[in-house]
Structure formats: C-alpha cells, structure tokens
Amino acid sequence: MCINIAIGREAAAENRILVSRNEDCGRNHWSRYVAYRSEPEYASGRVVRDGMWTLGNGLRVAVPKTRFAYSAMPSAAAPGETPRHLHEGRGINENNVAVSTTGTLQINALANAIDPLLAEGGIDGSIIPTLILPQALTARHGVELLGTYLQKHGAGEARGVIVADPFEAWYLENGSAHHWIAVRIPADSYLVVANGLRIHGIDLYGPDVLHSAGLFEFVAEYRLLERPDRRRFDFAQAFGVPETSHGLDRIWLAQKYLTPSLQQGPRQPQYPLFLKPDGELCVTDVMAVLRAACQWMELEGRPPRPGAPRRTAESHIICLNAKMPTELQGLIWQAIGTPLGAPYLPLYHALQEIPHELGMNAPPQEGNSAYRAFGELFSLAGSAGPGALAALQAVWQEQERELVFQQRHLESMLLSMYHQSPQNAVAFAQHYSTGSILQLVEKAHRERHRLLNGRPDGTDDA
Incomplete structure (x- = not known):
C-alpha cells in the first residue's frame, strides 16, 4: 500500500x-x-x-x-x-x-x-x-x-x-x-x-x-x-x-x-x-x-x-x-x-561513486550495509518498548533538521564554488552525500550499542 x-x-x-x-x-x-x-x-x-x-x-x-x-x-x-x-x-x-x-x-x-x-x-x-x-x-x-x-x-x-x-x-x-x-x-x-x-x-x-x-x-x-x-x-x-x-x-x-x-x-x-x-x-x-x-x-x-x-x-x-x-x-x-526507523539521507544525483554501505555489494542481511544498520536498530527499538522507539525517532528527526538547515547554506556555497570550478563543486557535493551517509550509519551503530547496554528508553545508565 x-x-x-x-x-x-x-x-x-x-x-x-x-x-x-x-x-x-x-x-x-x-x-x-x-x-x-x-x-x-x-x-x-x-x-x-x-x-x-x-x-x-x-x-x-x-x-x-x-x-x-x-x-x-x-x-x-x-x-x-x-x-x-x-x-x-x-x-x-x-x-x-x-x-x-x-x-x-x-x-x-x-x-x-x-x-x-x-x-x-x-x-x-x-x-x-x-x-x-x-x-x-x-x-x-x-x-x-x-x-x-x-x-x-x-x-x-x-x-x-x-x-x-x-x-x-x-x-x-x-x-x-x-x-x-x-x-x-x-x-x-x-x-x-x-x-x-x-x-x-x-x-x-x-x-x-x-x-x-x-x-x-x-x-x-x-x-x-x-x-x-x-x-x-x-x-x-x-x-x-x-x-x-x-x-x-x-x-x-x-x-x-x-x-x-x-x-x-x-x-x-x-x-x-x-x-x-x-x-x-x-x-x-x-x-x-x-x-x-x-x-x-x-x-x-x-x-x-x-x-x-x-x-x-x-x-x-x-x-x-x-x-x-x-x-x-x-x-x-x-x-x-x-x-x-531510518533517517532521510541527502543524496545528490551527482553521486556516482556509491559508498559501500548503500551499494549492491553490501549484502542486505550482512556486513555494514545501511539497510541492516537501520533495520536492526528499528527492530531493537520496537522490541524495547514505545519509549525506545519514540526516542530513536526523535534522534533521526533532529539529525534531519540539522541536514535540512545545512542544505540551505550548502546550496549557496555550491553555487559560488561552481562559478569558479564546476568540477570541484560537483566533487564537493559528492563528498557531502558520502559523508552524510557514513555519519548516519555510524550513528545507527552507536544508537544500537546504547540500546543494548542502556535502559529500555534508549538513555544511558548514569
């Protein structure tokens, strides 16, 4: 549906x-x-x-x-x-x-x-x-x-x-x-x-x-x-x-x-x-x-x-x-x-070199794929109770607000860069997309570790 x-x-x-x-x-x-x-x-x-x-x-x-x-x-x-x-x-x-x-x-x-x-x-x-x-x-x-x-x-x-x-x-x-x-x-x-x-x-x-x-x-x-x-x-x-x-x-x-x-x-x-x-x-x-x-x-x-x-x-x-x-x-x-249970990742169409975490060679159920990182965390948060799931969703939405805010300023910077060097501007956009992916996949791993070792609501033990 x-x-x-x-x-x-x-x-x-x-x-x-x-x-x-x-x-x-x-x-x-x-x-x-x-x-x-x-x-x-x-x-x-x-x-x-x-x-x-x-x-x-x-x-x-x-x-x-x-x-x-x-x-x-x-x-x-x-x-x-x-x-x-x-x-x-x-x-x-x-x-x-x-x-x-x-x-x-x-x-x-x-x-x-x-x-x-x-x-x-x-x-x-x-x-x-x-x-x-x-x-x-x-x-x-x-x-x-x-x-x-x-x-x-x-x-x-x-x-x-x-x-x-x-x-x-x-x-x-x-x-x-x-x-x-x-x-x-x-x-x-x-x-x-x-x-x-x-x-x-x-x-x-x-x-x-x-x-x-x-x-x-x-x-x-x-x-x-x-x-x-x-x-x-x-x-x-x-x-x-x-x-x-x-x-x-x-x-x-x-x-x-x-x-x-x-x-x-x-x-x-x-x-x-x-x-x-x-x-x-x-x-x-x-x-x-x-x-x-x-x-x-x-x-x-x-x-x-x-x-x-x-x-x-x-x-x-x-x-x-x-x-x-x-x-x-x-x-x-x-x-x-x-x-x-997953954040929205900003991917420029100019991204031609796909990070391993999003590519075909990252098996969905194995290794360090983004699919596995976000999916396992979502399942874990869901089984830990509504407090843990709500806390996870708040984490991702805060990350998204930061990325959307950054995006507005990034576009101005990319325009300025493009006037001087189109090739460098496109390369920077690709690096930005790759960096955002790696940052949020790593964030998923940290949140998973915290859920496994912290309290059910996702907070760390004092």
Missing part, C-alpha cells in the same frame, strides 16, 4: 519540485541499493539481439537511440535469484528528469475484460524507470515516451507514474492494457495518490492533459461511464474500482496535513485531485506526512494505520531545483527501509 505526494514549484518553498513515495510491501522484501548507471542496460550486447532490447520482465522493444546516464534504486536479489530483473523504483537522469513509480492500481472487471492486461511481457512498474530514464529529455517527453510504449506494447498491470523535471511534474496512470491518461500537476498545487486511480474532472482538450488515442470513444462505446463528458472526464470512475479504506485514509490524512483549512470528512468516495497548500511546503512537511499515523479524532476507535508500515522497502523525496547548475539540480532525500 504505497503513497505518493508530488508538489508543484509554486507550492513548494524556494520554487523546487518535490516528488515522494513510500514503497510499501505486502510481504517481507529484500533491500534496495543505490546505483549510478553511466550507461543504460541496452549499451550491453547481453540484452540486445537483432536491434531489440529485452528488459527484465521479458518486454522486447527497439533499442533506443539515446543513452543518458541516470541514478536509480534497484532491488537487491534474494538468495538464488538473479539481479537481472532490476525493478529500479525511482531515479533521475542527466537531464534532471525524475521518475517515481507509484503503487499498483486496481481496475474494474469490465475495462479489463474489454482491453485485458497482459499476462507477461507488458509494461509494468518494475521496468518503467529502466525504460524511460535513459531516453527522456524533459518530464513531458518522458510521459509521451511511456504513453507510446503503452499503446504499442500494452501494460501488464495498472500503474501510476510521476515524471518530473525542475520545471514541471506530470502524473500518468493506465486503466487497461492500452489506455492511459496523464495530467500536469498545477504549479501552485500538490497531488496525493494511494493505490487507486485518481484522475477525474479533467478537460481532455486542455493543454495540460495527454492521453491514449481514442480514449473517449473507447469509454463511450463500451459504456464505462453513463454520460462521459470530454470537459469533465472521469478516468478513475471509468476504469477504476472504489478506493480501499486504507487508501482513502492516506489521501485524507495527507490533505488534512498539507491543507488544514479545508474541512473534509474521512473516507469520502473521492477526494480532490489537486489541492493548494495553506503555505509553502518544504521537505520536512513531506517527511512528516510520509511518517504520519492516522490518529485524528475522526478515526478514533480504529486501529492506527501508519503512513509507513514496517514493510516499507524504501521512502524517497526527490527535490528538483532549477536555480542550481544542471549537475546539481537533483537531490534525493532517501530513507533505507521504513522512515519510521
């Missing part, structure tokens, strides 16, 4: 695009690691034959002409598995185009019967960043590429995808194998998605809307809507199913936090697609929502449902800042595992 939040430039502090996601899993998972792809997968002859590129899920497409470098966060292979099926999740390419795949979406039986999802070899979330990031010039171009692939090859699952660059963000979702729609998120607004189709009330003639060819005619012919309206088109109702209570709770909670002036009841059938926040939003606001638990008065008496359960594989907040030089426009605040 994932949640995504995307924020337009004018809605965010200091005019930067924010794209975030909690990647939640319904079962235990293997960790993710950080990677930098100086060349895309199809640069290797191992996966190319007769001009066709075979991706990890079996999809075959013509080899693209472009080869943009990109950063990503693939899944680590479980024992006995091959890392071939990359499932990269999120990433940014050298043009500062970011892709964040949302959770799988549910579609209705009628839509799926008419244009059924492919059993194998179609477009699915596991290959979308791998497919789009090496090619996209801009966010809109990335959406157009993905839409073209969907119409030509078909989808293996219903999926939402956020594609952004430093100037705009788009949200695309498909409701069948070949039909899709994408909307540009207004600059002064934000979007929240939680495992259900969300696009509704859209003008299909609008300049900020893209969609599959023949979408309206398909909906009208097969009566997916009783009275389809091109000017207020409801893609979610045509192709989707009613939101789960868990998904509705997450949307309501996020909108309540980001726009508290708007009075909305919990578990309404449909919430606004775009909303303006009550004030400029910053990265710490997004961190708070991604960690939030549903404990509002209207939901009292129901079990708490955290925005980030224990089985969260990773959580990220991608910041795209057009005011920075090209190489420094992308910054990813990355939590390894659940943000309930």
Whole structure:
C-alpha cells in the first residue's frame, strides 16, 4: 500500500519540485541499493539481439537511440535469484528528469475484460524507470515516451507514474492494457495518490492533459461511464474500482496535513485531485506526512494505520531545483527501509561513486550495509518498548533538521564554488552525500550499542 505526494514549484518553498513515495510491501522484501548507471542496460550486447532490447520482465522493444546516464534504486536479489530483473523504483537522469513509480492500481472487471492486461511481457512498474530514464529529455517527453510504449506494447498491470523535471511534474496512470491518461500537476498545487486511480474532472482538450488515442470513444462505446463528458472526464470512475479504506485514509490524512483549512470528512468516495497548500511546503512537511499515523479524532476507535508500515522497502523525496547548475539540480532525500526507523539521507544525483554501505555489494542481511544498520536498530527499538522507539525517532528527526538547515547554506556555497570550478563543486557535493551517509550509519551503530547496554528508553545508565 504505497503513497505518493508530488508538489508543484509554486507550492513548494524556494520554487523546487518535490516528488515522494513510500514503497510499501505486502510481504517481507529484500533491500534496495543505490546505483549510478553511466550507461543504460541496452549499451550491453547481453540484452540486445537483432536491434531489440529485452528488459527484465521479458518486454522486447527497439533499442533506443539515446543513452543518458541516470541514478536509480534497484532491488537487491534474494538468495538464488538473479539481479537481472532490476525493478529500479525511482531515479533521475542527466537531464534532471525524475521518475517515481507509484503503487499498483486496481481496475474494474469490465475495462479489463474489454482491453485485458497482459499476462507477461507488458509494461509494468518494475521496468518503467529502466525504460524511460535513459531516453527522456524533459518530464513531458518522458510521459509521451511511456504513453507510446503503452499503446504499442500494452501494460501488464495498472500503474501510476510521476515524471518530473525542475520545471514541471506530470502524473500518468493506465486503466487497461492500452489506455492511459496523464495530467500536469498545477504549479501552485500538490497531488496525493494511494493505490487507486485518481484522475477525474479533467478537460481532455486542455493543454495540460495527454492521453491514449481514442480514449473517449473507447469509454463511450463500451459504456464505462453513463454520460462521459470530454470537459469533465472521469478516468478513475471509468476504469477504476472504489478506493480501499486504507487508501482513502492516506489521501485524507495527507490533505488534512498539507491543507488544514479545508474541512473534509474521512473516507469520502473521492477526494480532490489537486489541492493548494495553506503555505509553502518544504521537505520536512513531506517527511512528516510520509511518517504520519492516522490518529485524528475522526478515526478514533480504529486501529492506527501508519503512513509507513514496517514493510516499507524504501521512502524517497526527490527535490528538483532549477536555480542550481544542471549537475546539481537533483537531490534525493532517501530513507533505507521504513522512515519510521531510518533517517532521510541527502543524496545528490551527482553521486556516482556509491559508498559501500548503500551499494549492491553490501549484502542486505550482512556486513555494514545501511539497510541492516537501520533495520536492526528499528527492530531493537520496537522490541524495547514505545519509549525506545519514540526516542530513536526523535534522534533521526533532529539529525534531519540539522541536514535540512545545512542544505540551505550548502546550496549557496555550491553555487559560488561552481562559478569558479564546476568540477570541484560537483566533487564537493559528492563528498557531502558520502559523508552524510557514513555519519548516519555510524550513528545507527552507536544508537544500537546504547540500546543494548542502556535502559529500555534508549538513555544511558548514569
């Protein structure tokens, strides 16, 4: 049960695009690691034959002409598995185009019967960043590429995808194998998605809307809507199913936090697609929502449902800042595992030499991997009682406040450095990311030692 939040430039502090996601899993998972792809997968002859590129899920497409470098966060292979099926999740390419795949979406039986999802070899979330990031010039171009692939090859699952660059963000979702729609998120607004189709009330003639060819005619012919309206088109109702209570709770909670002036009841059938926040939003606001638990008065008496359960594989907040030089426009605040027990690490997209603690060669369950350091500490704090877990979360949030404060001043320094030496400025940003990772992994080890040798609330013995 994932949640995504995307924020337009004018809605965010200091005019930067924010794209975030909690990647939640319904079962235990293997960790993710950080990677930098100086060349895309199809640069290797191992996966190319007769001009066709075979991706990890079996999809075959013509080899693209472009080869943009990109950063990503693939899944680590479980024992006995091959890392071939990359499932990269999120990433940014050298043009500062970011892709964040949302959770799988549910579609209705009628839509799926008419244009059924492919059993194998179609477009699915596991290959979308791998497919789009090496090619996209801009966010809109990335959406157009993905839409073209969907119409030509078909989808293996219903999926939402956020594609952004430093100037705009788009949200695309498909409701069948070949039909899709994408909307540009207004600059002064934000979007929240939680495992259900969300696009509704859209003008299909609008300049900020893209969609599959023949979408309206398909909906009208097969009566997916009783009275389809091109000017207020409801893609979610045509192709989707009613939101789960868990998904509705997450949307309501996020909108309540980001726009508290708007009075909305919990578990309404449909919430606004775009909303303006009550004030400029910053990265710490997004961190708070991604960690939030549903404990509002209207939901009292129901079990708490955290925005980030224990089985969260990773959580990220991608910041795209057009005011920075090209190489420094992308910054990813990355939590390894659940943000309930791990801090958000500031990783510049320019980070090409990945520290061992975040790399593929750090086994998730062994050695000094960040995944193990944060995961073991979280489990230990949870078993030691609510006082220990609350103390741990306070430690990480204090660390994050320091890093966010430092980041504002660091950007000014990087700009000054870049005017004198772009190479040195980029190198400094890489060193900063590496140093932050090592500092917080070491902090996790110290906190673990303190819990093992101190009192249950995490404090040391006098």
